[in-house]
Amino acid sequence: MQTRLKTLFVSIIITLTVSLSANAQKNADKFIVVLDAGHGGKDPGNLGNGYREKTIALNIILKIGAALEKIPDFKVIYTRNTDVFIELRERAAIANRADADLFVSVHCDSYTNQAHGAGTFVMSLSKSSQNLNTAKKENEVIYLEDNYEEKYSGFNPNKPESLIGISAIAEENLDNSILLANIIQEKMVKLKRKNRKVKQDVFWVLHNTYMPSVLVETGFLTYKKEGAYLNSKKGQTEMAKAIKDGIVSYKKQIYGNIVDNNYIIKTEDVETVSEEKIINKIIYKVQIAASSKKLEPKSYNFKGLNEISREKEGSLYKYFYGYTSDLNKIKSMQSEAKQKGFKSAFVVAYKEEKRISLQKALNSVSN
Structure with a gap:
């Protein structure tokens, strides 16, 4: 009996190993994108004009994912694909465990006046009070998490100095985050959305990711016309396509040929620019x-x-x-x-x- 159990156990291990190895090989050449729908479950997000941010963000994310999954060299992972509550730190952890190439988080904004338009954020330090207001709103979800005092080491989203004190994302990822953000922003603006531009600020959901990461604020639910647009099937489909196209364009720009001609030159050494030597400037x-x-x-x-x-x-x-x-x-x-x-x-x-x-x-x- 013991011999048969050992044989069965070894057989299971071999099967799992072969399966994992096959999956690893299958995904080795995949461009992995982690899609994060903001809020969810007990956290509805903002409720401007009666709309639910968590529902709109999820609908847009699912449309982005469905489109990317049709492209053979893409693999999509969702932090959530249903109406569930996911902690901020876990969202980043999902991306890190997957060794993802990109992390894209989708949200809807709100404000007390007639502010409207689409904007994209990357992780960095900023002292802009307007940006900090956005960061504060997206970070306040930590209060809904169990043992948040322990997990976030005294971090207080209501205090600007606490936001500013968080370390920035690694510099090499910041470059590519800015590139991705610019491309996505350009695609959204083509939908005749007011351009709120690419900004840098402090978001916990971006803080611990080890890959280029952006947070997209698709618009303001508190602005009547924009809220209705984002709550509509047409609006969600158009925004999803813009973000998806941005992700695809980013991949082409990073891993494809960046020029419009056929001059792919083999070169020995980098030609240095004729440069002015400016000391300590x-x-x-x-x-x-x-x-x-x-x-x-x-x-x-x-x-x-x-x-x-x-x-x-x-x-x-x-x-x-x-x-x-x-x-x-x-x-x-x-x-x-x-x-x-x-x-x-x-x-x-x-x-x-x-x-x-x-x-x-x-x-x-x-x-």
Whole structure:
């Protein structure tokens, strides 16, 4: 009897091992996206004009997921796909356990006046009182969790200093989070939604994720016309498509060919930009693209733009336009890059050849 049980036990282990190995191989080449519908269960979210944020967010997430699941190289994981309560920390943990490539959280906003429009947030530090109001509302759900004092170490979403004190997401993920946020924002604005732009702030749901992560505020339920739109099947379908298209475009930009011509050049060493050596000053560049493709930093590979530089980070190559300590000049170069077709171009900053956050650079200059 013992021998037969041992044989059965070994057989089960072998079957599980083979199954897990097969699943691992099956998912090895998949682009994993974790979709997070804000709130849920005992947490309804905001109830502007009688609408339920938790229901609208879930409907949009399920539509995004259904569309992505039709694309062979995508794998979708939901933090929730029903009306259940999921703790903020667990939402991030789900993404981390899955070793996801992206984390996208969907919400609806509210305010006391006629504020409206769609906006996208990434994890960072911000002292903007308006941004902090949004962050505070989305973070207050921790009070519904058991033992929240223990889990969140005295964190108080009602105190701005508590929000500001949280450490920012890893810098390398922040870059790609901003890229994803810009692409999604562009897609939403094409629906003739008021552009509330990409902002950086402190959200617990983004705080502990180890991959590029964004939080999308699809609109304000408290604004009558917008609330009705987001509560409608048409509105939810359009918003879901915009976010889905943003995710797909991001993947193409990161892992596909970033140029519109056939010049994929094999190169020996990176061509350094003709640059002014500015000691102990903030240097600005415009990040125009990131890709797994290694391209020679020449103007013919980047739609005629000169002053191109390239940096390698992990398996990605990042491409930059410009090199200056003049903030006005770099903003002008960012506009030029966007006019050339690099719609998601954004400004980055360096100090003593080390990458720093743009907020830190601006604070340093103003002090």
